[in-house]
Amino acid sequence: MTAPTATRSTLGYFTWAFIFTAIGLGLGLWLGFSTEHTFGGAMKVFFIVCVLAVLEISLSFDNAIVNANKLKDMTPKWQHRFLTWGIIIAVFGMRIVFPLLIVVIAAQVGPWTALVMAASQPEEYARIMHDAHLPIAAFGGTFLMMVGLTFFFDHEKDVHWVRWLENKATQYASIKGIEIGFVLLVMLLFSRVVETQVGAAQATTFIHAAIYGLLTFLLVEILGGILDREQEMMTGAAKGGLGAFLYLEVLDASFSFDGVIGAFALSQNLFIIAIGLGIGAMYVRSMTIMLVEKGTLAQYRYLEHGAFYAILILSVIMYVQTLVHIPEVITGLGGAALIGISLWSSIRWNRRNGGFEEGAEAAAE
Numbered sequence: 001m002t003a004p005t006a007t008r009s010t011l012g013y014f015t016w017a018f019i020f021t022a023i024g025l026g027l028g029l030w031l032g033f034s035t036e037h038t039f040g041g042a043m044k045v046f047f048i049v050c051v052l053a054v055l056e057i058s059l060s061f062d063n064a065i066v067n068a069n070k071l072k073d074m075t076p077k078w079q080h081r082f083l084t085w086g087i088i089i090a091v092f093g094m095r096i097v098f099p100l101l102i103v104v105i106a107a108q109v110g111p112w113t114a115l116v117m118a119a120s121q122p123e124e125y126a127r128i129m130h131d132a133h134l135p136i137a138a139f140g141g142t143f144l145m146m147v148g149l150t151f152f153f154d155h156e157k158d159v160h161w162v163r164w165l166e167n168k169a170t171q172y173a174s175i176k177g178i179e180i181g182f183v184l185l186v187m188l189l190f191s192r193v194v195e196t197q198v199g200a201a202q203a204t205t206f207i208h209a210a211i212y213g214l215l216t217f218l219l220v221e222i223l224g225g226i227l228d229r230e231q232e233m234m235t236g237a238a239k240g241g242l243g244a245f246l247y248l249e250v251l252d253a254s255f256s257f258d259g260v261i262g263a264f265a266l267s268q269n270l271f272i273i274a275i276g277l278g279i280g281a282m283y284v285r286s287m288t289i290m291l292v293e294k295g296t297l298a299q300y301r302y303l304e305h306g307a308f309y310a311i312l313i314l315s316v317i318m319y320v321q322t323l324v325h326i327p328e329v330i331t332g333l334g335g336a337a338l339i340g341i342s343l344w345s346s347i348r349w350n351r352r353n354g355g356f357e358e359g360a361e362a363a364a365e
Contacts, residue, residue, distance in 0.1 A: 013290040017282040024279045025049060031271060048267050049276040056280020061339050062314070064284045065307035066147070067248055068291035074244050079292075082245055087285050089249055098253070099270055102132045118270040125270065134194075134202060134322045135209035140253075141318030142183060142213030147251060148312035149179035151304070161305035161342060183214060190319050197323050206322060220247050301349060306342025310335035 025046060032045025071079055103114040103125060118125045151157075152166060155173040160166035172178055187210045195203035224243025267273055291297060297304055317331055 013293075014283065014286045017279075017286045020282040021053070021279050024053075024275045028272065028275050031269075031275070035269075045267075045269075045272055048272055049279070052267075052273060052276025053279035053283075056277045057283050061287075062307035062310040062335050063252065064287040064291060065297070065304060065339070066251065066311065067284075067288040068297060069304055070244055070248055071288060072292050072297070078242070078245050082248055083285060083289065086245070086249060086252070087282065089252075099129060099273075102136070103128050105132075122269055135205050137318040137322050138206045138209035139213040139216075141315045142187065142210040143217050143250070144311050144318070145183050145186070145315035146179065146214065146217040148308050148315060149182060151308040153179045159301055159305075161302040161345060162309075166305075180214070180218075186319075187211070187214075194322060202322075216250060220250050299350075300343055300346035302342040302346040303339065306339040309342075310338045313338070 028046050028049035029042045032042035033039070036042065036044070071082060074082065100111060100114045100118070103109065103117065104111055109117070114125075152169040153173040155170060157166070157170050157173075160170070187207060191203045191207045191210070194206045220243075224247050226243070267276075313334060314331060317326055317334075320326060
């Protein structure tokens with residue numbers, strides 16, 4: 001996969017994703033036949049891989065839009081690194097290494113033992129993953145909540161979709177740390193709900209994991225600011241480099257948490273899950289490249305808003321999932337629906353203002 005250079009046809013952006021899909025589906029058939037020893041078993045695994053891939057794509061529409069928003073301001077070198085190294089981290093790191101690390105930490109076993117458990121004791125492996133869902137959801141939900149609120153609490157933001165709400169957020173954005181205070185309040189209130197519903201021990205686990213999620217966001221922001229400042233001093237231009245790369249990787253990880261855990265409801269085989277979610281991750285990367293090269297975010301003014309509203313809703317869903325199970329299909333369809341509505345609103349705005357270019361000029365005036 002190469003960094004974005006010139007505009008291609010829409011299908012051209014998905015060439016590598018199609019290739020990876022063919023390889024992944026072939027591996028799924030082989031894995032199904034080698035474990036079930038029947039054609040029906042092979043087709044069952046094939047179907048699970050397809051469902052996981054579609055699920056990952058539906059859950060990650062907003063991820064692709066946010067990635068594109070950050071990626072368009074990065075230097076060509078770091079764009080290339082994100083689109084090459086980043087996909088390796090996304091597919092192998094989050095879909096294979098991350099679930100193994102959860103078992104290593106939760107069961108206090110070595111990496112090799114965790115890998116053997118995934119292959120020979122999938123039921124026990126899935127149980128450990130399920131038990132670790134609460135702290136993972138608290139961590140990821142807090143990080144994503146900060147991502148979403150930072151977009152809306154921005155005093156320089158002048159394009160509003162839900163005008164009455166976003167105007168208020170912009171007005172209060174000048175108050176330092178308002179989004180942090182809001183997230184801390186939500187964390188404390190929800191920890192009380194967790195304590196009431198499932199006990200004090202789980203509430204303590206929740207609040208600790210949520211604090212780590214908040215600290216991770218702040219550390220990534222601080223590190224990104226320091227690295228960008230150093231780059232500005234050296235080159236005279238503050239464009240995204242290592243700091244932006246780290247931000248996007250942590251963001252990708254936060255989006256992946258819920259999908260990886262939820263995938264165990266469809267299959268307890270780590271390798272089937274890795275193949276299905278890996279295929280979906282490739283399409284997310286392809287969508288990201290297409291959005292950057294085609295300038296889609298500039299053409300459809302409310303598309304980013306839909307993505308960040310979807311992120312905020314996802315963060316709340318991750319919190320709620322510490323108490324009750326919410327099917328990932330509902331999560332994915334909800335995010336896709338918000339993005340679809342924001343796209344429709346953008347098209348209507350362009351039509352009312354004489355198309356994209358004339359509409360942009362009218363907005364500037």
